[in-house]
Amino acid sequence: MSRIGKLPIGVPNGITVTIAGQSITVKGPKGELNFQAHKNISVKFNDDTILVARPDDSKENRSLHGTTRAILNNMVKGVKEGFQKKLEVKGVGYRFNISGKKLGLSLGYSHPIDFPIPEGISILADEENKNMMIIQGIDKQLVGETAARIRAFRKPEPYKGKGIRYSDEYVKLKQGKKAAK
Numbered sequence: 330m331s332r333i334g335k336l337p338i339g340v341p342n343g344i345t346v347t348i349a350g351q352s353i354t355v356k357g358p359k360g361e362l363n364f365q366a367h368k369n370i371s372v373k374f375n376d377d378t379i380l381v382a383r384p385d386d387s388k389e390n391r392s393l394h395g396t397t398r399a400i401l402n403n404m405v406k407g408v409k410e411g412f413q414k415k416l417e418v419k420g421v422g423y424r425f426n427i428s429g430k431k432l433g434l435s436l437g438y439s440h441p442i443d444f445p446i447p448e449g450i451s452i453l454a455d456e457e458n459k460n461m462m463i464i465q466g467i468d469k470q471l472v473g474e475t476a477a478r479i480r481a482f483r484k485p486e487p488y489k490g491k492g493i494r495y496s497d498e499y500v501k502l503k504q505g506k507k508a509a510k
């Protein structure tokens with residue numbers, strides 16, 4: 330039995346869960362999320378808990394069991410609290426600016442990069458650190474994907490550490506070339 334999949338998901342007050350067949354909708358103070366469960370996985374909601382079950386121990390059903398439970402748990406957390414990732418822009422002349430639904434990045438290329446901000450995501454500049462951006466949203470997968478796509482424009486390089494990195498990411502710096510004597 331899946332250790333993750335068999336755990337019940339507690340639904341706090343103020344969050345409504347609607348199950349219609351394999352379609353699950355979770356509404357909360359931050360918004361609404363939808364998920365289409367696989368046909369082999371059964372999802373039941375009773376007494377402020379969500380239970381996920383599988384019909385048998387086939388490899389496909391075992392893999393879907395824990396995954397479905399984790400997605401539903403993240404949906405409940407997302408509509409209650411939301412998710413966020415912090416990205417730090419490091420380097421001389423490297424900067425970003427947010428204007429409307431576009432994120433402008435100057436990362437040392439010959440041209441600026443305009444990144445359209447996806448629907449359901451908000452990007453803010455941190456007040457304490459002007460080189461830090463905060464990516465917020467209710468969908469954990471979309472927040473992580475957006476952060477990864479922004480980071481991919483200029484990953485941190487190992488010699489000076491310039492580029493875009495997660496705020497908690499450690500970049501091990503290499504030693505440069507030594508001059509021949």
